[in-house]
Amino acid sequence: MSAPPENPMPKREPGQWQPKIQGIICNWCSYAGADLAGGGRIQYPPDIRVVRVMCTGRIDALFVLKAFADGADGVLVSGCHFGDCHYLEGNFKAAKRMFMVKRLMKSIGLDDRRFRMTFVSASEGAKWAKVVTDVVNIVNELGPSPITEFRK
Amino acid sequence: MAEKKKTTVKKPESKKPAAKTAKKPAAPVKTETKKMASAPATKPAAAPAPGSTTKQEARIGVFICHCGTNIAGSVDIPTVQEYSKTIPGVAWVDNYQYMCSTPGQGKIDKAIKDHKLTGIVVAACSPRLHEPTFRTATKEGGLNPFRFEMANIREQNSWVHMHDREGATEKAKDAVRIAVAKASLLQDLFPKTVPVEKAAMVVGAGVAGMQAALDLAAAGIKTYLIESQPTIGGRMSQLDKTFPTLDCSQCILTPKMVDVGRSSNIDLMTYSEVDAVEGYIGNFDITIRKKARGVLTPKEAEARGIVGGGCNGCGDCDAVCPVVKPNVFEIGMKPRKAIYIYHPQVVPLIYTIDWDSCIKCGLCVTACGPEKRAIDLEAKDEFIKVKVGTAILATGYDIFPIEKKEEWGYKKYENVITSLEFERLICASGPTGGHLVRPSDGETPKKIAFVLCAGSRDNTGVGKPYCSRFCCMYSLKHAHQIVEKIPGAIPYIFYMDIRSFGKMYEEFYYRIQDEGAKFIRGRVSHIQEDPKTKNLYVSADDTLLDRPVNMEVDLVVLAAAIQPMEDTNRTRKLFGVSCSMDGWLLEAHPKLNPCGTTTAGVFLAGACQGPKDIPDTVASAEGAASAASIPIHTGEVELEPYFASCIEERCAGCGMCVNLCPYSALSLVEKDGRKVMQVTEAKCKGCGTCGGFCPGGAIWMNHFATPQIVAQIDAFLLGGGQ
Numbered sequence: 068m069s070a071p072p073e074n075p076m077p078k079r080e081p082g083q084w085q086p087k088i089q090g091i092i093c094n095w096c097s098y099a100g101a102d103l104a105g106g107g108r109i110q111y112p113p114d115i116r117v118v119r120v121m122c123t124g125r126i127d128a129l130f131v132l133k134a135f136a137d138g139a140d141g142v143l144v145s146g147c148h149f150g151d152c153h154y155l156e157g158n159f160k161a162a163k164r165m166f167m168v169k170r171l172m173k174s175i176g177l178d179d180r181r182f183r184m185t186f187v188s189a190s191e192g193a194k195w196a197k198v199v200t201d202v203v204n205i206v207n208e209l210g211p212s213p214i215t216e217f218r219k
Numbered sequence: 220m221a222e223k224k225k226t227t228v229k230k231p232e233s234k235k236p237a238a239k240t241a242k243k244p245a246a247p248v249k250t251e252t253k254k255m256a257s258a259p260a261t262k263p264a265a266a267p268a269p270g271s272t273t274k275q276e277a278r279i280g281v282f283i284c285h286c287g288t289n290i291a292g293s294v295d296i297p298t299v300q301e302y303s304k305t306i307p308g309v310a311w312v313d314n315y316q317y318m319c320s321t322p323g324q325g326k327i328d329k330a331i332k333d334h335k336l337t338g339i340v341v342a343a344c345s346p347r348l349h350e351p352t353f354r355t356a357t358k359e360g361g362l363n364p365f366r367f368e369m370a371n372i373r374e375q376n377s378w379v380h381m382h383d384r385e386g387a388t389e390k391a392k393d394a395v396r397i398a399v400a401k402a403s404l405l406q407d408l409f410p411k412t413v414p415v416e417k418a419a420m421v422v423g424a425g426v427a428g429m430q431a432a433l434d435l436a437a438a439g440i441k442t443y444l445i446e447s448q449p450t451i452g453g454r455m456s457q458l459d460k461t462f463p464t465l466d467c468s469q470c471i472l473t474p475k476m477v478d479v480g481r482s483s484n485i486d487l488m489t490y491s492e493v494d495a496v497e498g499y500i501g502n503f504d505i506t507i508r509k510k511a512r513g514v515l516t517p518k519e520a521e522a523r524g525i526v527g528g529g530c531n532g533c534g535d536c537d538a539v540c541p542v543v544k545p546n547v548f549e550i551g552m553k554p555r556k557a558i559y560i561y562h563p564q565v566v567p568l569i570y571t572i573d574w575d576s577c578i579k580c581g582l583c584v585t586a587c588g589p590e591k592r593a594i595d596l597e598a599k600d601e602f603i604k605v606k607v608g609t610a611i612l613a614t615g616y617d618i619f620p621i622e623k624k625e626e627w628g629y630k631k632y633e634n635v636i637t638s639l640e641f642e643r644l645i646c647a648s649g650p651t652g653g654h655l656v657r658p659s660d661g662e663t664p665k666k667i668a669f670v671l672c673a674g675s676r677d678n679t680g681v682g683k684p685y686c687s688r689f690c691c692m693y694s695l696k697h698a699h700q701i702v703e704k705i706p707g708a709i710p711y712i713f714y715m716d717i718r719s720f721g722k723m724y725e726e727f728y729y730r731i732q733d734e735g736a737k738f739i740r741g742r743v744s745h746i747q748e749d750p751k752t753k754n755l756y757v758s759a760d761d762t763l764l765d766r767p768v769n770m771e772v773d774l775v776v777l778a779a780a781i782q783p784m785e786d787t788n789r790t791r792k793l794f795g796v797s798c799s800m801d802g803w804l805l806e807a808h809p810k811l812n813p814c815g816t817t818t819a820g821v822f823l824a825g826a827c828q829g830p831k832d833i834p835d836t837v838a839s840a841e842g843a844a845s846a847a848s849i850p851i852h853t854g855e856v857e858l859e860p861y862f863a864s865c866i867e868e869r870c871a872g873c874g875m876c877v878n879l880c881p882y883s884a885l886s887l888v889e890k891d892g893r894k895v896m897q898v899t900e901a902k903c904k905g906c907g908t909c910g911g912f913c914p915g916g917a918i919w920m921n922h923f924a925t926p927q928i929v930a931q932i933d934a935f936l937l938g939g940g941q
Contacts, residue, residue, distance in 0.1 A: 076380075076382060076383060079383075079386070085386075087935070087936060089932060089935060089936065091928075094347070095797070095817055096797070098345075098347065099347060099797075099817070101374065101375050102345045102347055102348075102371075102374040102375065104374075104375075104379055105345070105373065105374030105375055105376075105378035105379050106374065106378070108378055108379070108381065109379060110379055110380065110381060110382065111379055111380075112380075112386075113376070113379075113380040113383055113386035113387055113389070113390045114386075116390065116393050116394065116397060116935045117371070117375060118397070118928060118931045118932065118935075119346070120907065120923055120928065121861060121905055121906055121907055121923060122906040122907055122908065124879075124906050124907055124908030124911050125906065125907030125908065125910055125911045125920065125923055125928075126911050127910070127911045127912070127925065130928060130929070130932060133929055133932055133933075134932050134936060137932060137933060137935075137936035137937050138936050138937070139932075139936055150792065151792070151797065153795055153817070153818075153906075154881055154904060154906035154908065155881040155882075156881050156908075157881070157906045157907075157908045160879060160908050160911070160912070161908075161911070164911070164912070188797060188798075189797045189805055189817070190797065190798065190799040190800045190805060191800065196379065
């Protein structure tokens with residue numbers, strides 16, 4: 068392996084707050100896209116931890132709420148593009164549920180920008196890196212989750 | 220609306236556990252995991268999944284892979300190893316250079332026996348790459364293969380955080396902890412084997428589809444070959460000669476076409492399309508739409524009781540048809556009638572009616588005569604259902620609409636043509652009988668410019684970013700044909716790089732140089748026409764001599780980029796195959812599984828996957844045929860046991876899941892005087908859409924069960940000790 072190119076990521080100060088971002092992504096499109104980002108060595112911030120499910124349709128709204136209740140600073144759900152779902156229409160159903168989560172977050176006073184659903188296909192490695200970078204930037208801007216702060 | 224309402228009603232009940240833990244920050248990990256772990260413990264009684272060992276204490280073995288320096292270069296393996304030892308439930312931690320190698324897998328085998336492990340975690344590459352490998356290793360050690368969980372610390376860690384060793388190491392620690400949490404709750408699962416239908420389908424009958432079908436048929440497999448055009452042969456039948464051997468394309472293709480038509484194992488369906496696909500590997504139920512041809516084959520005629528009737532390709536109808544249309548096969552350079560054949564060598568030799576231009580005058584019916592009675596002007600589309608075990612997609616390519624690159628004036632200037640038009644003009648069976656002429660005046664051109672990379676390797680957003688791979692070689696062949704056929708003619712080749720990478724290709728390039736073709740390294744910036752002579756002025760920068768070139772030529776040939784066929788997108792969605800950014804169909808792995816797709820039992824052949832020349836296309840077709848024949852010859856396949864099942868004591872019988880299931884796998888049944896959901900496992904594909912909704916948490920998704928996923932979330936967010 069040749070020497071990695073110059074670090075495109077912003078430098079993190081020691082002791083700086085690091086957001087905790089929970090990713091829940093589907094096996095067929097977004098997980099494959101995330102793997103492709105790896106194959107292409109497209110760099111993004113390391114603040115996301117991914118749970119793999121077969122389809123975004125599997126994602127219970129409560130998984131997202133559980134992550135926030137546990138202290139996640141952001142949650143990213145990602146699946147196939149509409150019409151490309153490996154299981155025909157799981158992503159439609161997921162999207163519907165995720166809208167509900169967004170509404171719920173607003174109503175309890177949690178900034179709904181902390182939660183995002185995106186559509187990344189198996190060939191969109193660069194998009195995956197961009198999505199994660201975006202989410203990390205937004206969460207960085209918003210700061211630690213008020214739920215964690217409240218518990219302190 | 221109904222969905223939303225339901226959730227809101229049930230929310231307080233099901234949200235309780237989540238809310239409770241949120242308010243208990245002190246040592247929440249253990250309690251939480253235990254609470255969640257209680258679900259699978261009660262579960263086997265309720266659901267059919269076998270899991271006798273769930274109650275025993277988890278003893279997880281963690282194996283960390285260096286992958287040479289791929290992982291070890293960015294992740295501090297000793298730190299991760301030391302940390303892994305502190306994770307509750309971990310009984311053994313080891314690391315190795317390459318876990319996927321024989322010694323690496325041997326470590327798993329040995330550790331399971333030596334340390335009585337109940338679950339395995341390998342922190343290495345993506346589960347999409349090596350999950351099957353390590354499952355086999357887990358099985359070798361005597362554990363159920365589904366007690367294995369992978370932590371992806373390469374594709375989604377070391378490779379994407381190459382400059383952040385600390386961040387990558389922290390992420391790897393978390394990944395191991397998350398995987399251990401899931402592995403502790405995994406159950407024994409047993410894949411179901413299903414029989415495989417002893418038949419295959421090939422979609423597209425170009426040279427790739429024909430080769431694949433011939434190979435499958437030769438292996439004794441009944442093969443349905445589906446082609447949307449009225450004849451088989453595809454793009455290759457439009458070509459004149461093939462590089463670098465200069466074989467006549469028809470001479471090597473038509474014998475194959477005849478073989479396909481003759482093979483008893485091939486059920487050839489031309490002028491047909493795939494309409495619907497249901498089922499899974501081994502048991503695809505495919506509906507084929509046989510487009511109304513308007514002309515009966517001898518077989519169809521016999522079925523209608525017309526003995527000795529049907530089309531014999533005599534062409535009497537063609538002679539009397541009064542409608543004249545451009546011939547698509549000759550790219551509009553020759554006329555054809557409303558009742559037509561593509562070219563004289565078609566297989567099957569059956570005429571077809573173009574319904575858009577037919578005026579239903581009935582002259583053809585009269586000409587066909589009362590004996591053959593082959594023409595049916597009232598024909599309707601037919602739908603045929605077939606069952607196959609595996610399928611190969613060979614949908615091929617189309618020419619990029621090069622008129623979009625306006626600077627070259629295609630469709631604006633008469634004497635700017637594409638390479639495919641050149642092929643037809645230089646072909647002995649083409650519209651001019653093989654005499655290359657200028658479209659504007661029919662004169663023989665003497666100075667001919669070839670514009671390579673026309674629309675390929677184009678980052679302007681108008682063309683295609685990729686290399687179309689065979690344009691360099693066929694343009695060299697065109698240059699050779701000009702020099703050979705037209706005395707004194709000079710081909711000028713405007714190129715960026717000549718990519719002659721195949722066997723005997725570079726030698727062919729030298730030969731063309733010696734034959735007198737002129738090579739100018741530079742991309743053509745624009746072309747202008749002299750309105751009087753219709754000659755063209757080609758402008759480019761000669762980047763070798765560093766000077767601008769403006770040259771008057773008689774004819775310009777654009778080596779246009781290629782793109783997937785328009786219909787590819789519809790077909791791929793039917794089969795659940797992904798595509799890359801450019802629309803080419805996506806293989807399961809570019810190097811190790813180039814013919815397979817992410818849909819088990821569906822394979823790719825030829826240029827539908829990306830630009831390929833004829834040798835590569837035929838090779839990939841043979842590869843796909845071989846891969847597609849394996850499950851058929853094995854006779855049965857294993858299905859991943861990720862089925863849904865119902866925990867009946869929690870099921871309220873609301874039936875929401877029944878409506879959600881895209882495969883109609885769920886139903887409500889009466890049991891002990893109340894309604895509960897029941898899963899038809901053969902139909903369930905394991906997406907989990909039902910499980911993601913169930914308000915009572917009554918649906919258990921094998922291997923992706925709610926407690927398992929929640930344990931992963933908890934392990935990340937609560938278990939880090941930060």
